[in-house]
Structures are given as C-alpha cells and as structure tokens.
Amino acid sequence: xxxxxxxxxxxxxxxxxxxxxxxxxxxxxxxxxxxxxxxxxxxxxxxxxxxxxxxxxxxxxxxxxxxxxxxxxxxxxxxxxxxxxxxxxxxxxxxxxxxxxxxxxxxxxxxxxxxxxxxxxxx
Numbered sequence: 001x002x003x004x005x006x007x008x009x010x011x012x013x014x015x016x017x018x019x020x021x022x023x024x025x026x027x028x029x030x031x032x033x034x035x036x037x038x039x040x041x042x043x044x045x046x047x048x049x050x051x052x053x054x055x056x057x058x059x060x061x062x063x064x065x066x067x068x069x070x071x072x073x074x075x076x077x078x079x080x081x082x083x084x085x086x087x088x089x090x091x092x093x094x095x096x097x098x099x100x101x102x103x104x105x106x107x108x109x110x111x112x113x114x115x116x117x118x119x120x121x122x123x
Contacts, residue, residue, distance in 0.1 A: 029115060032111065033108065033112075036104055036107065036108040037108075039100075039104050040101050040104045040105060040108075043097050043100050043101050043104070044097065044101060046097065047093060047094060047096075047097035047098075050090075050093050051090055051093065051094065054086050054089060054090050054093075055086075055090070
C-alpha cells in the first residue's frame with residue numbers, strides 16, 4: 001500500500017493532467033467556433049456588399065432618370081435588359097451566400113451538439 005502522501009501526489013498529478021486536457025479541448029473548441037463565425041460573417045459581409053454594389057448602380061440610374069427628361073422608348077428598353085441581368089445575378093449571389101451560411105451554421109450546430117453529448121458522457 002502507498003503512503004498517504006504519495007497517493008495524494010498521484011491524485012494531484014491526475015487532476016492536473018485532466019484539467020490540462022480539458023483546457024486544450026476548450027481551446028480547440030473556441031478556435032473552431034471562431035473560425036466558423038468568421039466564415040459565416042465574411043460570407044454575409046461579402047453578400048451585403050455585392051448586393052449593395054449591384055443596387056447602387058440602379059439607384060443612381062433611377063435618380064438620373066428623375067432629373068432628366070427621357071424618351072419613353074429608351075426608358076423602357078434599358079431598365080428591362082439591366083433589370084433582368086441585375087436581378088438574376090443578385091438572386092444567385094444571395095442564394096449562394098445563404099446556402100453557404102446555412103451549411104456553416106448546420107456544421108457548427110452539429111459540432112456543438114456532439115460536444116455537449118460528449119460532455120454529458122464524461123460527467
């Protein structure tokens with residue numbers, strides 16, 4: 001049988017190692033969560049500026065049309081072609097960005113659920 005002091009030192013070392021492992025796991029989890037949040041935020045940020053850039057040209061053109069007198073034929077032809085192209089590109093960009101954000105969010109939530117389940121099993 002081990003003396004009480006040696007047993008206490010062994011238990012102390014075991015607890016220390018367990019705490020270090022938990023801290024390393026926590027650091028890894030925070031790192032993964034941070035990266036996921038940055039990807040999602042970056043995707044939404046890029047989508048916002050892409051949509052803003054595409055709609056800014058339309059807003060400027062509408063303001064210009066209000067100030068100037070334009071022939072009805074020219075006003076009907078130009079916005080119809082641009083409107084179809086701009087709206088299609090904008091819709092595709094939004095669909096892509098939202099799909100990417102949804103994938104990242106689903107991945108993040110599944111990792112979070114699995115970590116919570118692992119935490120409950122460890123307890």
